[in-house]
Structures are given as C-alpha cells and as structure tokens.
Amino acid sequence: MKRTGLIFEKSVKGRKAFSLPAPFAEAKNPADYIPAGFLRSSFEFPEISELDIVRHYTNLASKNFSVDGNFYPLGSCTMKYNPKINEQICAYEGFRDVHPLFPCEKVQGYMSLLKKMERLLCSITGMDEFCLHPSAGAHGELLGLMLIRAFHDKNGDGRKKIIVPDSSHGTNPSSAAMAGYRIISIKSDAGGQIDLKELKNALDGEVAALMMTNPNTLGLFEDKILEIAGMVHEKGALLYYDGANLNPLLGLCRPGDMGFDVVHLNLHKTFATPHGGGGPGSGPVGVKKRLEPFLPVPVIRKKGDNLKFDFDCPDSIGMIKAFWGNTGVILKAFAYITALGDEGLKKTGEISVLNANYLRKKLGEHYNIPFNRACMHEFVISVKDLASKGIHAIDIAKALIDRGIHPPTVYFPMIVEESIMVEPTETESKSTLDCFIDEMVQIHKEAGKNPGSLKNAPVNMGVRRLDELRAAKFPDVKWDFKTQNLE
Amino acid sequence: MKRTGLIFEKSVKGRKAFSLPAPFAEAKNPADYIPAGFLRSSFEFPEISELDIVRHYTNLASKNFSVDGNFYPLGSCTMKYNPKINEQICAYEGFRDVHPLFPCEKVQGYMSLLKKMERLLCSITGMDEFCLHPSAGAHGELLGLMLIRAFHDKNGDGRKKIIVPDSSHGTNPSSAAMAGYRIISIKSDAGGQIDLKELKNALDGEVAALMMTNPNTLGLFEDKILEIAGMVHEKGALLYYDGANLNPLLGLCRPGDMGFDVVHLNLHKTFATPHGGGGPGSGPVGVKKRLEPFLPVPVIRKKGDNLKFDFDCPDSIGMIKAFWGNTGVILKAFAYITALGDEGLKKTGEISVLNANYLRKKLGEHYNIPFNRACMHEFVISVKDLASKGIHAIDIAKALIDRGIHPPTVYFPMIVEESIMVEPTETESKSTLDCFIDEMVQIHKEAGKNPGSLKNAPVNMGVRRLDELRAAKFPDVKWDFKTQNLE
Amino acid sequence: MDYIPHGREDIRQMLEALEISSVDDLYPDIPGKIRAGGYGIAGGISEQEVRGTLEKFAGMNASVRTLKSYAGGGAYEHFIPAIIDDICSKPEFYTAYTPYQPEASQGILQSIYEYQSMICELTGTDVSNASLYDGATAAAEAALISVNKYDGGVVAVSSAVNPMYRRVIETYLRSSPCRVEIVEHTEGVTDISRIGKHLSGKLVSFIFQSPNFFGCIEDVKSLSDCIHDKGALSIAVANPLSLGVLEAPGRNGADIVVGEGQPLGIPLCFGGPYLGFIGVKKELMRKLPGRIIGRTLDKDGKEGFVMTLQAREQHIRREKATSNICSNQALMALRAAVYMAYMGKEGMKKVGALNICNSHYLAEQIEKTGKAALKFRKPFFNEFVVEFKKDTAEVLRLFEKEKILPGIQVGEAGRNSLLCCVTETKTKGDMDKYADVVSKL
Amino acid sequence: MDYIPHGREDIRQMLEALEISSVDDLYPDIPGKIRAGGYGIAGGISEQEVRGTLEKFAGMNASVRTLKSYAGGGAYEHFIPAIIDDICSKPEFYTAYTPYQPEASQGILQSIYEYQSMICELTGTDVSNASLYDGATAAAEAALISVNKYDGGVVAVSSAVNPMYRRVIETYLRSSPCRVEIVEHTEGVTDISRIGKHLSGKLVSFIFQSPNFFGCIEDVKSLSDCIHDKGALSIAVANPLSLGVLEAPGRNGADIVVGEGQPLGIPLCFGGPYLGFIGVKKELMRKLPGRIIGRTLDKDGKEGFVMTLQAREQHIRREKATSNICSNQALMALRAAVYMAYMGKEGMKKVGALNICNSHYLAEQIEKTGKAALKFRKPFFNEFVVEFKKDTAEVLRLFEKEKILPGIQVGEAGRNSLLCCVTETKTKGDMDKYADVVSKL
Ligand SMILES: Cc1ncc(COP(=O)(O)O)c(C=O)c1O
C-alpha cells in the first residue's frame, strides 16, 4: 500500500472539479450587494479534478477495515451487518429531499413514521413514552439526566449525585457531569456485578439516579436487578438504563419491566444502522409516565386529522438539538424493526447470545476469561497472564489486524486488566467465528513461542504501529494552506 | 492479499440470504399445477448468508484495478472517467423501472430521448440516420455490414469481399466474416497508414466495402481519407467507419464529411459510459441516406402527437436484438453529451490529443516509437529493442501492475512488434501523466540494469504471473457442484 | 461542463514540452475541407442542470411503480435484492474493463468463473461463457454454433418461440448457408409431430423455448429426443428463474441452453442492458462465442483466474473466430451472479414456486369471472394468454382507469387476447383486484 | 425476515459445543418475572414488502422536487454533487466505526484530518475536530468551553441567533453555573451598543450568528472587538457555504466558530443527520469537545494518522472530560470534506456568489411588485424577511396553487412576514415566477 498523500498535496493551481450553473445574464456580482469590508480577503482551498478526487477517496477507502470487509467483534459497539435495503430506502426522494420546516400537513409520511417508531420502541423496552431527538447514545444519556434533574427539581428535590458502577462506559460519568451532577463510582462484586453492599452505602438522599447497563459491560446479566430497582426507588432515586447493550435482550426481557425509569437506546448498535466511521448514530430516550412532562419539544401529537409538532409543553426541558433527531438514521432502524417483527427480534437476541457463548467456550480453552460463565452478547478476556512474555492486549489486537480481523475492544471495561472485549453479534456465521477462533489460538501459541512477532505487528497494513504519544505531544491537527505544509 | 476462496466453498447446508414474501394462505404448491415430469429432480446451489456474500464481493472488488482506483491507459479502449451523475440518473425510477413493452404513449420520455439521441449522434458524426440498437461496437459492425450487404443485394450486386487494413481491430474481419464476407487484408505503408497502391490493387468489383478507423489503431490520422473515399466509391463500394477512435475527432471533424457511408460508435468509449468489467457497451450505427431503408426495426417515428415504434419497414434487415438497444447505456451517453455541449466536446477531443502527444514526447525520449509524429488520442511504443535483454512488452505490463498502474494494451496493433499502445484520455491530469512517465522511465532503466526484476513482476498482487497455457490446455471453467470440487 | 482536469498552467506547460503554441499545431495532416464547425449542440450545462433535464424525461415515463404491470413477453418485473445494486455499484467492478491483465483483475475474473459455474448448474450444461448481449442474440449465436459453414441445411424454430428472438435468428443467419424455417405450434406448444417435416433441407438444429412465448412449458425431453433422432442439435431457450423448479433443459437432452438473464436481478430499464447466457455440452466448448474464464495456477502454484480458450476469439483469430464478440455484458453477469448467490438453493426454488402459484391463482380467478378464459390449457410458469369476451381495447380502457396494465397485446396470440405475466411482485390483493376488474367487463 | 446466517445444523453444532440443548439454557439468571412475551410487532416481512411499506410513507411526504421550496431557517436546499453519494456510500467508510485501531483505519483518519484542515481554513481558526451532532449543539458546546465551572457569569446570545439554537444553548447550560441571557437585535442585526449592558453578571462569552437568523450579515469584526473589550470570548455561528465570499469569522476576531455543516453536501432528510462543526483558536485546543485527528509517525518513521489529545475525552477522563461526545457525525464530515474538495477554491467562491446574487435578484423583483417589502435593509447572504401587505395565510394559499412554498413563518420576524431563502438551486425562471405570484396578491 502506497502513501496516498494528502488531498492538499494533489492540488494544482487552476484545476477544478466543481460544476455550477452560469449566472444568468442580468446577474450582478456579490460586490454590488455586500460592503467590501464583509467580503473575504484571501482564501486558499484545494484545486483538484473530479477524477483525482475520486481516486483519492477510492484509495483511502482501501485502507480501512469495515463490517462489509472484515469481521469486527468490537465489544460494546455491536458491529452487526447493516442491511443494504435500508440504505436504499433512506435515499427515496420522499425521505431524502424533505425540508424539516415543511408544513406538517405536507410531511405526514414522516410524522406518522416517527410516531410509530416511538410506539415500537416503547413496546420493545417496556417504557411509556419515547423521544427520538438525541443524536447518539451519549446525547441520549445527557437528555436522560436532564430529565432526571427536571423531575427532582419539579419535586423541589435538589439531588446532586449520580451513582455509576466502575464497569460503566465513560460516557455515563461524563454525561452526568455535563448535567451538573457529582459522580459516585461503586466497585463491582467478585462476580463482576453491582455490589449490593456498596450500592446500599452509596445510596443516600442526595442520589438522583443510578446509571447502569444490563447486561453490564462484562456481558453479564445483572440478576439482582429487581432488588436493585427496589433499593433505588425506595430512596427516591431513579434508575437509568444505558441501552447500548440491548441487543441480547431483544425478545427476552425489557428494561421497563426491570424497573428502569429512563432508558436510552443506540439505534446504531442494536438496530443495525451503520456506524459511519464514527457516526451518525441515534440515541432515543424512553421514560416512564411520570417523566413524560419533561421531554424535549417538539412532541408529535394528533391535532385534527394530522399529526403535528407541539411546542407547547410547559414543563419541557426545552430543545436538545435543532429539529427532531437524526431522522435518516431513525428511518433505517424503523425499516429494520419492521422487517424483523417479533420473531426476528427474538431470534436476533438469541443468536447474539449463542454466538458470544460459543466464542467464550472455545476461546476459554486457551485464554483466561475472568468471569467465565454464561454471558450475554459479549464477554471479556484478560491477557494479564501473558505479561510475563511481554505481551499485552494491544499486541493481540495488532496481530489480529495483520490477519484481516478488526480487533475487539481493548482496555475496556477498566475493571479487567489487559482486557479484550469480544462482541461477535448475531450476523456472523459459524464459519467466521471458527476462523476467528483459529486465528486467536494461533496468536496465543505465537505469544508463547515467538512473542516478538506479535510486538512487531502489524506489518501488512502500509503503516506500522503509530506513535500516539508523539501525536499528543506535538499536535499536528491540520494542513497549513499558507505554508503549503504540514503544521 | 489472502485467497478469497470460491463462493461455493463458503456454502454451508441450511444457510440462506434470500428474503421472499410468504405464500398467501390459499396458495398451493407447484406440484399442484405442474406435471411431475417437468419438475426439477435435483438442484445444487450456494447456501450462504447475506453478510458472507457481501464480504465475498467486497474482497473480490479489492483485487481489481479500475479507472476509479488506477490510471488505466489501455489503448483502443478510451478508459476515461465515468461521471457519477450519470449513474445516478440511470437509477431514476422513471428510467430504471420501465418495461420495454409499455404502450408507447406511456413512455414518451424515453421515446423522445432516444429520438434526440439519434439526432445528436447524426450531428456529431455527419451521418443522416442513426440506429441505437447494437449492444457493443462489434455488434454495430455486424449490423453495419448487414446493411452494406442489404444495400448491394437490393442493387442486385452480389459483392463478396471486405477490405480491412492489417492494422485493424480483430472485430472488423470477424464481423465481416459473420456477415458472410471474404476478408481481404491490405498492408499499411511505411508511414503506418493505408497504402493507396495496395488499396487500389485490392479494390475490384467484388469489394462490398472498405472498413477502416480514422485515426487508425496507431493513433495516426489517415490524411488521404478523401482520396480513399473517392477510390472506394468510384468502384461502387462503400466506406465503413469503425468509430471506436472517435474521441480525438470530437469537435474537429466528422466521418460523414470524410465520405464514410456507415459508422458505428462505441458509446462506452468516447461517451464515457463505464465499461463494467467487460460490458455492457452500446454501439449505435449511423448511415447515409441511401442506406436508411435497411435499418433494423423498429424505428422511432412521429405518429399523431406521439413518437411510436414503427415495425413497418419493408426493406429492413429485421431485428438484431430483442427490444431497442442498451437503453441504460444510451441514457448515460445522452447525459454526457448534454452536459458537454459543443464546447465541452471540442475540448474533450483536443485534450485527449494533447495528453497523448505529451506522453509520446516524454516517453519517446526513452522508448522507441516507430511512427513518432503528431498523433491523435493514442500512440504505439515498440520494445523490440529490449528483446536482447529478454524483456518483452508483457514484462513492462506486469511491472506497471506492481506500480499501481493498469498496463496499456500490448501486442496490438499486430503490425508493430512488441507493441505497447498508450491511450491516456482527456480526463487524466498532468500529475497522473507525469507519474506514469516517471514509472515508465524507471522501468526502462530497470530493463537495462536488472531485467530479472521485470520478468519476475508482478509481486504485489496476491497472485504472480498466471499460466495461461495451462488454462487453455486443461480447461477448468466451472465448479462442480456434485463433487464439490474444482473440475 | 467537461471532465477535463487541466488548469491553464497545465496546458501551458504541456504545450511548452511539445514546443508548440496551441493544440491546433498537432493537426497538420487534417484536410481543411473536413474540419468541422460546431455541431449546434447547445449546452455546456452544469451537473445540477443535467439532473433537471433528465428528471424531466424520466417524469414522462410510466414505471412499474406508477403503473401496476402484468407485462412480460421477454422482460420481467422481479424483486431485485438491495445487495445487487450495492455490490455492482462498486467502482472496482463497474469502472474496470475486460480483464486482459489477469493479475490486476482477479476480482472480476473470479466473479465470472462463479457466474459460469452457476449458469451451468442451473441449465444442466457443462460450459458457459462470460455473457452475450441478450437472450435473442444468444439464441442466434447458438444457431450459428450448429451451422457448418460448408454444408447448409435448415435451422428450424418453433413458432412458440418469442417472435423477436425468431427475427433476430433470421437476421443473424441470413448470410449463412442455412435457412431458417418455422415449425408451427399446436395449442400453445411445439408440435413434435412436425419436427423435421416439410423442411427444405437437412435439419441441423431445432430451437424451442420453455416456458415458451405463451408461457407454456414444453416437453423438453421428448423434443430433444426427437431432434436427436434427426441428427440435429437441440437448442433450448429457457427462463433462468424457472430452473429452480423446472427441470434443467440440459438434463433433458438440450445440447445448448440459452436465454435472457434479465430476470436474475437486472432492472427493466426499457429493454437493456440485459444479459444473454449460454451453456453447452462439453463437445461444443471450442465452438462457444465470447469470453470464457478459466482457473489456472500462477508461477508459485497458487490458484488464479484468466480468460481462456482465446484461440476462438476475434482478437486472436480475426475472421476465423467463432464470433465477433468483444465487449459483452459482464456487469450484468455480475448482477446475475450476486442474484443467484443471494437466492441460493432454497431461494431459487421458492421464487420459482411463487411465480407458478401466483400466476395460476390469477388465472383461476380470471376464469371464475366467466368474462375471460385461458387460451391454451397447458402447464405454464408465470405467463399465460387470456382471451377476453370483450374487445381488447375496451379491456385496456377499463384497466387503465385503475392504473393497471393487464398484459401485452401480441399478434401471435390472436384477437381479444393478452399475454399476462404474474411474478412474485404481485400480492393476493393485487390479483384479486385484477379479477375484480375483469368481472366488471 | 432476519439477518441471521445460521442454518439448523450450525445451531446444533454450536449448542453441542456448549453442551446445552437450547439457547434458553444460557439464561439461568434472568428472573422469570421479567421474561418478556412478544412485543406485538407484526412482521417478519420480506425485503420486497419492507420496500413497499416504506415507499408508502415516503409517498406521503412533499419533497423539494414536488414542492418548489424557499424554506431555510437552519436547513438548506443546495446542489449535492453526485460524487458525494458515490464516495460516501463506499462500505469501507460507512460500515466502519470510530477509528480506535489506527492501523486499520487510515482511510477514515486521513479523511477527517483533511476535513479538519478545510474547516480551519474556511472559518479562519486553528483547530477543529472530527464533528459534533449539529449546528445547535455545536453552539452549546462552544458556550460550555467559555464557561468556567467555578465562576459563573453570563453567556449572552444575540436575539438574531436561530431560536432553536438559542433554546439548545439554554437547555445545555441550565445546570452550569452560568446564566444565558438574550441581547435584542436592532433592525435585524445584533445591537453592539447593548453588549455587556443590563446583564446579571460578568460576560463570559457572546454568541452571535452571521449570516444571522434573518439572513443579515453581522459586523463580526466590530462585534468581536467589543466582546473582547469586555474580556469575553467571541463565539460566531456561521454558514460555511458563505465563507468562500464572506470573511472568515476567525480572521475577524471570533475565538470560536461553529455552525451547521448541512449546506456542504448533506441532504435535507427532514432535519438530520447533519453536521456540527467547530473551529477554535490554538489556546482553546485542549478544551475542545469530541474526537480530534492528528498526524504522527509510525515505527518506521512513516506518516500516519491517529485520534489524539484523547485526554480530553470521556473514555479516558470520564467525568472530567471536556464533553461526553463518543459517536459523532463522522460520515457527514466525510460528505462535507468531499464537498469542499469538489468545490475547491473557485467553486466555494462561485457557489457563494450565486446564493448572494440569486437571493438579491428575487428580493429586488419582489419589491418591484409593490405588494411586499424587505423587513430589514441590511446586507444578506441567501435569506431575507419579506413583509407582505396581505395576510400570510392568503399569501401561502396563493403560492400553494403553484406548488411553491414561498418561505417559512417565523414568529421572530413578526406578522405577515416570511423568511425566504434562495440558493443556487433556483433559476431566473423560478424567481420570476415567484415575483409573478406576489404581483397577483
Ligand atoms: C455501553 C455504552 N454506553 C454508551 C455509549 C455511547 O453511545 P454513543 O457512542 O452513541 O454516544 C456506548 C458507545 O460506545 C456504549 O458502548
């Protein structure tokens, strides 16, 4: 693989790709309308032909692993197959070319689809109402915590703390902090689950909510969930569900029935919308009835024959984004749920669990799995025992890259040392799982016999291991158009 | 690059990708309608999941050079940039989902587009009428020769021979043979052009037509074309134009004005439609008035307010394919011509010539170019002089592959020994041309210093040089589903 | 608008390198007499305007989404799985050309090898190729295989073969030493008793279609036996989508099986680009037209794919080639390959079954109305001829009101008849609606 | 339908490996009480049926192709070059995730590095990031940068800022120690004389928009000077498409420039997914939210790209992170990057000029009718407020007949007014038609 070169290095004065209509005959110039002081003084930008741009990105694309090209068992991320049909649907003119401020009566297709989607998500989670606005999981968390704050505020109850387990995802404490809360982190018990004693100690009248995910980030079902819910509610606190891990629960059980008051879902995980190299996602939030008044505006309500956007909600926390959500993403998730129905959803949950356990069983014969019991959609290996050979989780990861497999999540959750978090998802065939097992077993052997080869990986990718420390120490985060040079 | 494995090797009993509606409740079985003797006895076919199919083809795609990924100066093939907008247009529901047997009044968009396209091609070539039916250049040739035969037959003139220059493309003699003609091949003169003396000798009363292309396959303009036309017509023969090389003539001159009676064009070359890994193409045929009566049916004619398909043409040669052409390809070429207009077409021709001459000039400093004078859209190198080092055209080609460049056409035209035929097209930037020159110069040096490295190429492609002799000697042309083995 | 990358400075530098002052200096040899003026093509319009212009044309066409269509007759509305567009719009496939350089084209080569394999399995033949232009030209190429340049004879074609195919065969064979003669059908199927009778010469091949133009399934085995008895080649035109359910013609004695691959995931697109497929018995391998992909080994003994048996082809053999085919329909073959892989063993059976069951259901419902009847009482696949008691014009008018096209008018089927095609795209509701309209006639 | 690859035999083998008889045996810990029944979601329908269902929803929406639209107000109809869809539909981009493993993600990493570079150049800032959710949340994140947790103070927002953005800023800052206060505009632009006056505490930052909600161009330089005089941060919300023609806010003193990237090649799609961009001065780099891509070297000293400055982020710093952002809008940033590269230096200037010239042409034509007038007499980019002499309801009714949406109703603009947006998508004919309708009022 050759160096592609920055797109700016391909720029040559006078070249162009763009094509725009010619101004009409009578047209004047911007300078005729805009005072000179407002006009741009100088401007440097790429000058490249259309074909050269196409080649540039074709080349870049070839340097990327993806679900379509590679097994991608990235734990906590649910990298399942993204059905092609959903991409086609999203491109329909009646979805794609619709302005968000068209009068409601002209967009009843969208309005009713969004309303139906709210109801579907309520059914799937056991919640009473849903808000589709948040753009991602973390955005949903932030909204959820704002709702919790509004709820307690309305009750004149100025609670200041949020409890999170030490196994929680980084966005949980970070979202809680953004919502103005102090974070209380509690240790997990020996089984990797929430330690009820720790929880009890932490639960005081200052606690606004406990945030958790179930199954937790170890892939374990929190089987004392009903007890936990009881404890939390008894103290007047609320229970928040991080729904990034809903996939295995599809058709099996519902957070609403477990006692959760607020739920966010990651449509880009459980509901198969593509991750886009980092986004866009969609993180709808579901609530129990008593939190409904605080939901962001607008809400969709029937008025006369039509569904309308209603901004008139006195207790609403306001808006959390312009317009009403990542509609294009919601659309794909809607199509996915419609295609699967009850039966398909249940099977999806089941097979995500079967696939994970199959891998756990087979890999457990070679690797150390700290909490090695029936897991849900994922499980966590620890390669702490390979440290004596100088091998760390990162080395296993890089060795997998050379073998054409995207590495699992490493160094998360933080409660397992040298962790490797594997989430195969239900869309992977047994053949792929077996191939992954083979490679992992080979790598394990290699770690014993020839650890140097792993430390040396990757060697097949065009770049070797990249120096992240250097990147942080000497930040080079943009091309300088003036000097025509890297910063 | 790992072996992808045949798709059949990925098949596992019981797996599936397809999704089809369930039969409705009252539906019966095929056996209820079809006699058992007609039903299939046994059937083996792949059984693979959707994601595994996607991965298979993603993987295969990565093993392919393409215009979007690589410079592709394949002589005689005009591998120019294929505008993305045309792909989008072709996908419009009003183009894509239209049945060819819809009543004409329901498809007036198509009818008028096709009619307009006929007129546009007439303008561009200087011909009187055009037929859009042929699926490719060779198909157009066959049609053209059938028209020539019909013309002479109608005149009671049973001519039996077609003259082709020895530099002509293989499809020319082959199409002529399919149309029932005997082929007379004439040698080129010392300048690489048609030898008028040879032509004169060959031109007898038995000759139905002379087939030629201008510029010829050496990239040289046949400057005595008017004289040639005179000689041919004087003998009562017709002049056929192989329009694969029209690109440089855009806006410059027209085959109709040169005296050609029948012309075929390759829309997939000059008019920028993608080559699709081998096809589909489109090879419309243009004729002068006197050949019009013989054109295939249906022809598009105005009847009342509507354009209609007219099958009522007593002298027509009949049909040469089902329906009316590779409409989807014609559409793209139509959009291309519409976008460019006179000015864009002229510039296209000019720059295709400029690019070729720039390469010729620069490469001529290192390589032997037998007819080294101002060329049109392409030129031909001979590496005969490298034979002493054991280096042949094929070795240069394979060395280019290792450098990420698709090789030019080699061993054609046959009149140049060890030929390398370079056609850059107008859509390549000077940067790309300079990069190609660099690589070619390096390869030339390598041929002198270290020929072994070239003989060894390619080494970067996952496969080394493939044994074509073996393939022809022990034909293995399909997977055997019964033995689950390669033949 | 144009797609030319050069800035002014680029052009200056290039002219300088060539030591000329303008591109015009590169054309000294072109007689002034033939230098063109403009073409009179307005334009140089922008991408946005091109889109607008073409949208207008598209807007003037009915589509199978705006017109519920029961049209068949050689082109068929079928479900096209989304992954086909996804895969076939990879530029690595569609912006490449014929794989002359195998080491840089393994993706396309392997995909076509796989396509050939599936076509052989589907049709029950031994060798296929990388595609032909369409079903009709494939039938003509098959006829040419059967023709010996020096002998003459008769290529006979059943009158139940699609009339467009018959015309193409006739055109292709006009300059061959053979004549094309038609054998009339009886009651919608080829009349075996007439094969080889009343011909003007020795029968070299017999071409029939199954399911045929009227939708009826032919008795391929009996036909082929009879043809072989006459010492001729049996050439079957088949609908590939029927072959998960109907017996492969190659297993019933056909020597050559050809057909239109459009039902395998290719859009209607007003008639093209489509896909001609061909499969033949081993003995005919070296007579095949077009590209053939074969598997071989590289220098290191590793598997790889190449174009093979090129000695049949125009670029090597010129006038002695088996055919003049150069560009083919490779991208359409890729579509068909993805379709076949996606459908797989079960899907091919099920989609065939849905076509049979839907079409027979509608036929039954139509007959129940008493206002129309099937013209031929023979087993069919997904098409049948309906004979209405009313004038066709009136029938069409009534359906028009409901935005339905109830079928196509075909002279071959006689007056007051429509050829009606029903595929898996129709729901029970659609079909009940159809019958309902008929009942109102 | 589902997307599960397993055949029965696969499942049998896997259960056997696990020594269990059914998947249910893997759930021993789940209290029976909470085991769910079905959801009551009908379905398990096929791809063909899903398509049919969704086509129906789509068919119930107007689109900018069926309704000639002059709607703006935060989302804009612009020409989207075809290559954007082509490139961004490469699965190598869209089915990947956050580039945690840089060696397997160089394509995405480099593309975002390039995106960041172009955003910095366009806005006149030093550092950007890999995207935020949308323009409104980007404005809120910018406000949060200016807020010191322990100090309090006031974040002031011009009332000429898009009201949705103002609401989002308010919501985001509700739990911060700062208050959000509004500074009223005068005649459609921010009133400099009011900055810093009548506030309930020290000004920490001032947020304005240019071109603002009414389309008017603000005097960024004077505003920023004034804000800096008060010791606060100048935060500009900008329309990126205007910045080929209008001066970059960063060069006029803005410390943070944010905005909605949707005009850069992103479809309207009823409001999302869009693209929040942000650029800041160097000093604020370590306060940036979200992912940042940096260039570094590999083991062999070769150039490569990685996520950098991760110490700001939630996965490292948890509650001490600068923001909770994890997933962002990377694919939309890729769209914007391709758009910017495609437009390039000349195209960015030209498209900006077309927006200015078209919108001013329409404004002139409207005024000529005498039936309506511009509400604010200030330079604008591609939007302006028209005040009609007739009731808005009547205006809308008249336009409706012509399938035109003449603008959007905005409370902020007052009675009988519409906010009208004109981009490069409108032809002279379109605009003359608009004026013609107005003249008939
Ligand atoms: C457990 C968990 N919670 C929350 C999130 C945050 O979701 P998003 O990235 O959509 O903001 C993630 C995503 O990685 C997650 O895995």
Ligand SMILES: Cc1ncc(COP(=O)(O)O)c(C=O)c1O
């Ligand atoms: C000079 C010339 N003539 C004819 C042809 C045949 O065209 P097609 O491949 O479309 O049949 C070609 C294509 O390679 C060609 O280069």
